[in-house]
Structures are given as C-alpha cells and as structure tokens.
Amino acid sequence: MRLASLLLVACCLPAAAQQPWLVIAGSFPSATEAIKLTAKLRAIEPASVVMSSDCENLRQGLYLSAAIVTTDRAVAQSALERAKTIAHDSYLRECKARPASRIALNVPAIDPSIERVPDDAVNWTDEDRTSTVAKLPSGYLWLRRTYVAAPGDPQEGRRTAALFFAAKPAEARQLTEDCSDSGHAQNGTRVALSCARESAGDNLFHEITVYDTSTARPLLQIKHCRKPNLPTPNQLACQVEEVDAQGTLRLRPKQLEIPSK
C-alpha cells in the first residue's frame, strides 16, 4: 500500500493531479542536518530530503527531512504518528509541486549515498550534495550528485552524473558519470554538455560532448571548450579556452560540424 502510494507521487501528472503530502520531521537551512535526520527516519519510513523550493506553498530555501512523500493522505497520517517517535514535532503538509521540479518528477533531491560523506570532508558544499533537474526544450537534464568512496580522490568522492530523460526519470540514460560546472544546449535530439575536466591555474578547462539523446551515444567531443551552443542539430559552437603562463584565460569562438551518426 505504501509503495503503491509512493509510485503514484507526482511523476508527470497534470497540474490538476493530486499533490503529494509530506510528513516533515524537520526543516533546515543547510543539507547536512536534514540528511542526518532523514537517515534516522529511514529506520521506520521511506524517508527522503525534499527541497522546499520544489513546493510553491512552502517557505523557500529549506531542506526538509520528510518521513514520507505520498499522495495518500491516510498513509501520510499514519506515517506521521510513527515519525513523531523520532522527531516529536513532525507535522503534515501538502506540497503544491512546481512544474518540472524534482518532487514533481520523482527525482530524489539528495542521493542516499550522500549520507556516507565523511564528517570531516573539507570541500563538500550543500550544492555538491543536492541533485538538480533542468527542463530542456525537449526532455530533462538530471544532474545526480552522489558520493563515491574513493580513498585519495582529489574530489573527495564528489560525483555529478549527468542523465537525460524525455519524460520519466526511470527511463533516464546516463550521458557521463561526472560533470561538474556543467553547461548545456539542445537542438532536436542533440544535447551538448560541457563539463569541467581540468584545472589551469585559477581557471577550469572544460570538455564538450554532443550526444544523441535517443541513444545517449556521444557524437562529438572537444576538449578545452565551454559555452556550448547548437545553432543547428549538426553544428556545435563553443568558446575555446586558452590559459597563458600568467594565468590569463582567453576565449575564442569555434564552430564544428557534428557527424550525423
């Protein structure tokens, strides 16, 4: 029953569809406290972190530790009683989901792997912990932020997988396993994605890959280029990056033909 309710949540329902109910066990201005409480709640409920900014009617800018997210109010009410055994001031709120938001698309705002980020990690920010979804002209670009336990990793295990889906995240195709400082453009079935790949003094070097979204197959790749644009489905425009010995970044425009297949 509970699982059925969860599967009903939000994904791709028309605006008039039933909105999800949240059992909110705590709300926090930063991610880490919400993640800790959510991990505790998961012992008794399918808890998750919800961004209040995904709900039009809630105070914005908060990380909500939700014991359950369900369209079934009775299920939510029942979960509320159990949640109070862990967070006694838990309460029930309806979420008026913003169109194309994470909660509307059933995309987790915080991946469960993030709970394993070491407490003394130095360079993890809330942004590194929080997944995003960007609405494209056709489909969605999902930046799924995860933690990978990799001793000695210069990124302290931070990863941002880039995925594309047309309508349902369950059908998402992974474009690349890591893509920080991303930029994108779309034209038809082509998506150009730029990802930071290298440091160059005080600058980042990017790599752009153009994908066919129907297969997630890369069609073209260019290093040291940023700001992708697809003026036509067969042309990539970007800004070539050069950094001189004084650390000065210079950009110059470049245009390439994209192979058809």
Add this chain to the structure above:
Amino acid sequence: MANFCNLKEQRISEVTVPYSMDPGAKSVTIGLWGFLDFEGKELQLASTPYVNVKKGGVTGYLNRVRLYELSSYHTGTWEIDAVTQSGGTWDTLKVHVSAPKDQWGGDSSQWTQEKKLASLDAALRPKVARILDILRSAGFQPKVFFGWRSVKVQLELFNRGVTKVKFSFHNAQKPNGTPNAYAADIVDSRWGWGDAAQANGFWDALGDAAKSQGLVWGGDWTTFKDVAHVQSKQNSELAAVKRESGL
C-alpha cells in the same frame, strides 16, 4: 683557531638576520677571525641551504678577519660551521632568521619566484627547487605559478566559480598564519597551459620530475586533472592539514 665575530672583532655565537624579502631588508655582515688553518689554507663555511652566504673581503688587525654577508628568507634558526679543509669544525654560528614583516598579502601569482618558494612548506621547498633544476636542464623554462595563497583569496576564487575547492594544499599555513603550502603549480613560462606545453612534453617531464622527488602529480588524477600541480601530501590528508592550519 678561528671564531665568528662582529665588525668590532668581538666573538659572537649567534646572529639575527632579517627576513630578506621584507621591504628594505639588508644582509648582515659577520666576520670569521683567524680564517686560515695551521697550514695557511682558508676555512670554509659549511652552511645550511636555508642561509645565503656571500664571501667578502679581508679586514681587521693584521688582516685576520674574513667578511661574509648573510641573508635568508627561511624563517628559523640555522647553523653555520667554520671548517678546515680536513673537515675539522673550528667554530659554529647560530643564525636566527626573523619572521617576515610582510603579511603575505596581494596577488600571490605575481610574487617573485623566491617569495613563491618561500611560501612552501620547508620540506617541499627543496624538492620544488630540484624539480625546477631538472626541468631547466632538460631545456624547459619552468616557473612556479602558485605556491601559497590565502584562504581569503581561495574563497574569492571559489565564489567566482573558477575553482572547485574552498581549501587546498595551496592554502596550508602555520597556526600563526605564516604560509606553509604543501603544493605548487609549475608551468613553462613560454607556454603556460597552452597546447604547446603538452606538445613539447613539458607536462610529462614535470610529472616525472615530481615523482622523482616523491611528490604527487596532479596529471595522474583520472577524475579531475591538474597537470601543473605537485603536492607533498596525499589527498586523504587534506582534512588533517586544514586542522593543522588552524582553520
């Protein structure tokens, strides 16, 4: 026998030298009284690499004093021995190098090479100097682009989106705020990060030289490369270094 002395030919056992990169800092002149051994051969000063010793003229009563100028940008206490050619030590002088008056402000990418080297951890400094030597002898024109930079500057860069980290081994400092970087970025002054650096084999040469000194080279990282970067700590030590820095 010989002994170190001041310009009044009074014996000294220690001397204080100002931090040489402070504005207006001057070298300190000392003397070695009785600088010839029993066979008339001149004694040599066996100095740590952290103190620059420049030999001067002969002076004093009966020309018994050899002058030397001392300078250094390595804060700490070091020793200089006056040794005979057969290896005997006839006197020892303690050299206290003052802490810098300069607060290490400004754009650290614009500092002199000496100052950039001075901003490195004492154990890393000679290794980076050796890397520069190796690269020079291979025909490259290496320079330290970055040694240390302040956490404040790092945060500015982070907020501008040009770096992905708020704290790195470049930002390590002593608890009193003195720079103590465990990392340096090295480029060829002709090419920077341009394609020519790769095409001419500079990055590979830098990686080889860094590893020959037991350092970690950022070009070996597979998830996010930093080809100009060398560091003396493992990435897993970052949290400990931040704590050690008092941050």
